[in-house]
Amino acid sequence: MNENKVVSAIRILSAEAVQKAKSGHPGMPMGAAAMAYAVWGREMKHNPADSKWPDRDRFVLSSGHGSMLLYSLLHLFGYGLTIEDLKQFRQFGSLTPGHPEYAHTNGVETSTGPLGMGISNAVGMALAETVMANRFNRRGYNIVDHNTYVILGDGCMMEGLSHEACSLAGTLKLNKLIALYDDNEISIEGSTDIAFREDVPARFRAYGWNVIDVADANQFENVDAAIKLAKLSDKPNLIVCHTLIGYGSPKQGMASAHGEPLGEDNIIALKKKLHWIDKEPMSFAVPEEVYQITAKTAQAGAKAQEKWQKLFEKWSEKYPELRKEWDIWHSEDLPVDLLNDESFWAFEGKAATRNSSGTVINRLATKIPNLIGGSGDLAPSNKTYMKGQGDYSAEDRSGRNLHFGVREHAMACICAGMKLHGGLRPYCGTFFVFSDYMKNAMRVAAIMKLPVTYVLTHDSIGVGEDGPTHQPVEQLAGLRAIPGLVVFRPCDSHEVAAGWYAALTQKRPVALILSRQDCQLNEKSGKDALKGGYIISDSRKKNPDCILIASGSEVELCVAAQTLLKAEGIDARVVSMPSFELFDEQSEEYKQSVLPSKVRARVAVEAGATLGWHKYVGLDGKVLGIDRFGQSAPYKFLFKEYGFTPEHVCELAKETLKK
Numbered sequence: 154m155n156e157n158k159v160v161s162a163i164r165i166l167s168a169e170a171v172q173k174a175k176s177g178h179p180g181m182p183m184g185a186a187a188m189a190y191a192v193w194g195r196e197m198k199h200n201p202a203d204s205k206w207p208d209r210d211r212f213v214l215s216s217g218h219g220s221m222l223l224y225s226l227l228h229l230f231g232y233g234l235t236i237e238d239l240k241q242f243r244q245f246g247s248l249t250p251g252h253p254e255y256a257h258t259n260g261v262e263t264s265t266g267p268l269g270m271g272i273s274n275a276v277g278m279a280l281a282e283t284v285m286a287n288r289f290n291r292r293g294y295n296i297v298d299h300n301t302y303v304i305l306g307d308g309c310m311m312e313g314l315s316h317e318a319c320s321l322a323g324t325l326k327l328n329k330l331i332a333l334y335d336d337n338e339i340s341i342e343g344s345t346d347i348a349f350r351e352d353v354p355a356r357f358r359a360y361g362w363n364v365i366d367v368a369d370a371n372q373f374e375n376v377d378a379a380i381k382l383a384k385l386s387d388k389p390n391l392i393v394c395h396t397l398i399g400y401g402s403p404k405q406g407m408a409s410a411h412g413e414p415l416g417e418d419n420i421i422a423l424k425k426k427l428h429w430i431d432k433e434p435m436s437f438a439v440p441e442e443v444y445q446i447t448a449k450t451a452q453a454g455a456k457a458q459e460k461w462q463k464l465f466e467k468w469s470e471k472y473p474e475l476r477k478e479w480d481i482w483h484s485e486d487l488p489v490d491l492l493n494d495e496s497f498w499a500f501e502g503k504a505a506t507r508n509s510s511g512t513v514i515n516r517l518a519t520k521i522p523n524l525i526g527g528s529g530d531l532a533p534s535n536k537t538y539m540k541g542q543g544d545y546s547a548e549d550r551s552g553r554n555l556h557f558g559v560r561e562h563a564m565a566c567i568c569a570g571m572k573l574h575g576g577l578r579p580y581c582g583t584f585f586v587f588s589d590y591m592k593n594a595m596r597v598a599a600i601m602k603l604p605v606t607y608v609l610t611h612d613s614i615g616v617g618e619d620g621p622t623h624q625p626v627e628q629l630a631g632l633r634a635i636p637g638l639v640v641f642r643p644c645d646s647h648e649v650a651a652g653w654y655a656a657l658t659q660k661r662p663v664a665l666i667l668s669r670q671d672c673q674l675n676e677k678s679g680k681d682a683l684k685g686g687y688i689i690s691d692s693r694k695k696n697p698d699c700i701l702i703a704s705g706s707e708v709e710l711c712v713a714a715q716t717l718l719k720a721e722g723i724d725a726r727v728v729s730m731p732s733f734e735l736f737d738e739q740s741e742e743y744k745q746s747v748l749p750s751k752v753r754a755r756v757a758v759e760a761g762a763t764l765g766w767h768k769y770v771g772l773d774g775k776v777l778g779i780d781r782f783g784q785s786a787p788y789k790f791l792f793k794e795y796g797f798t799p800e801h802v803c804e805l806a807k808e809t810l811k812k
């Protein structure tokens with residue numbers, strides 16, 4: 154049997170699907186087909202009948218634009234994608250969207266497309282593997298023992314994100330990471346020579362990677378031999394694969410093969426060159442022999458899983474306690490009833506919400522064994538450290554505190570990768586203003602509905618002296634605009650506990666926005682915060698004269714303003730609104746009970762951009778926010794200077810009452 158026919162099938166199906174869609178990227182799949190076959194057909198441990206087998210090797214197509222490569226593989230190896238699905242490439246509602254989408258197409262391990270992200274997710278997956286292996290493997294029972302394969306191209310290599318992630322992977326000696334670089338020296342604008350001349354292998358060696366060169370990676374045997382070497386390495390592996398974009402077509406080696414259909418004539422020429430069974434440009438014909446070969450791989454994969462299952466059962470018998478823990482780690486449900494655990498919700502006195510978050514993380518550390526996380530070199534400021542839980546490193550895989558270094562974008566992608574791997578509950582922290590460095594990763598985590606927690610501290614001009622570069626202004630509005638991301642800005646310690654509870658129970662990412670400065674503890678705050686918005690200090694009347702709405706550190710300001718208003722005979726209600734998203738999802742009835750439509754005199758107060766608050770205050774209301782950059786000064790001075798005083802809130806409330 155001729156395995157090269159599988160390689161040809163990948164090339165041809167990919168070209169045909171792009172041609173049929175009149176849209177997409179044929180060149181990459183054609184150039185990387187041999188690399189991909191070496192992985193999928195020769196080296197990767199996978200069972201197409203069970204894409205969720207916990208000990209499968211992971212595969213990430215970091216060059217997400219080459220999605221047809223992945224779809225051709227998923228079809229040929231029997232993951233359930235049909236020829237009909239391939240014919241629907243890039244069409245509305247199909248299983249073959251433009252870029253691979255996690256939880257949409259069976260066998261897709263992560264959503265890719267933003268270059269540099271897949272390789273960074275893969276670093277997270279490889280990291281997770283070491284954590285799980287360290288925790289659960291016992292002598293003779295390697296129940297966690299798998300590789301993470303990645304195919305990435307010049308685009309991923311140029312993107313700064315991959316530099317961050319790969320540098321960390323080298324430091325952490327993630328040797329089960331096997332990255333295959335599709336080094337075709339072409340990207341959209343032409344030869345990579347116009348913008349990218351560095352010595353990539355030298356850079357990766359400097360990171361601490363094992364680098365293997367494959368001079369002709371258009372032949373799968375050459376790539377296979379390199380993967381075999383990589384498996385012996387004690388460092389992460391980069392297999393530099395010299396390939397030809399658009400291999401086999403008249404456009405081979407040309408940038409024009411990157412992102413447009415080849416044209417029917419060129420597909421006919423491709424089929425001739427590869428001695429294909431037909432010469433029709435869009436027949437999607439695959440010889441039976443190809444399926445016979447891939448079926449063998451599938452059978453071997455099923456056998457491998459059966460063998461693993463037996464080992465897993467023996468291990469479960471021998472280590473029942475460990476098995477219980479395994480089930481806990483793999484469950485989306487919390488292992489303890491945090492909601493009714495009063496010790497979880499108990500706090501005293503005022504505290505910066507970042508400090509309360511540190512307290513909560515440490516309360517959780519003993520209750521949630523698979524909680525793992527860290528900061529981008531700001532743990533002492535972000536309060537992300539779990540005391541007594543060790544530091545994860547190349548030398549110690551048992552530590553639960555991760556040190557990401559100053560690499561925010563990679564940090565967020567690595568956390569996504571850890572979550573995608575399964576078994577872990579990752580979190581990561583930095584200054585809120587630097588969430589901009591992580592934003593695309595947060596966005597894609599939201600697309601994937603991944604419950605990753607972001608601990609973002611120093612949340613406003615409350616930063617003070619560090620000045621405008623460090624004082625977030627528009628970040629709240631920016632993150633709130635991301636569909637599916639829960640943004641939670643607690644006003645005190647009780648609400649911090651609620652924020653963490655939400656983070657651990659929501660089936661989507663949650664960003665906790667935390668203060669540097671102290672916040673008063675409110676007696677009424679607490680679990681109601683899980684509704685996103687609630688009455689924290691009520692009016693006397695059911696329909697108050699006016700409503701003051703705030704989040705975070707500005708809630709206590711509104712409570713103080715309420716007292717001033719009362720002295721003037723004005724009956725105000727204070728609503729704490731830690732999360733727009735959670736509040737908006739409540740019933741109409743509940744929302745009306747908090748913000749009755751009748752009451753149009755409303756003031757929203759938040760030390761950030763006003764954008765977004767108008768939906769709660771309406772045309773008659775007012776928003777006290779900050780629509781400018783901050784300044785370097787002690788924070789108390791700045792709050793006063795920018796009008797964040799009870800007196801000013803009071804004035805604004807009275808103005809709304811005049812309308």
Ligand SMILES: Cc1ncc(C[n+]2csc(CCOP(=O)(O)OP(=O)(O)O)c2C)c(N)n1
Pocket residue numbers: 178180181216218266267268269305306307308309312337339340341398411
């Ligand atoms: C972060 C990011 N920037 C830009 C793009 C748009 N884009 C898609 S593919 C590509 C070029 C990628 O070059 P390469 O990885 O060499 O792919 P090849 O041309 O070899 O298929 C670009 C710029 C993107 N997907 N992600």
Ligand SMILES: [Mg+2]
Pocket residue numbers: 306307308335336337338339340
């Ligand atoms: Mg390229």
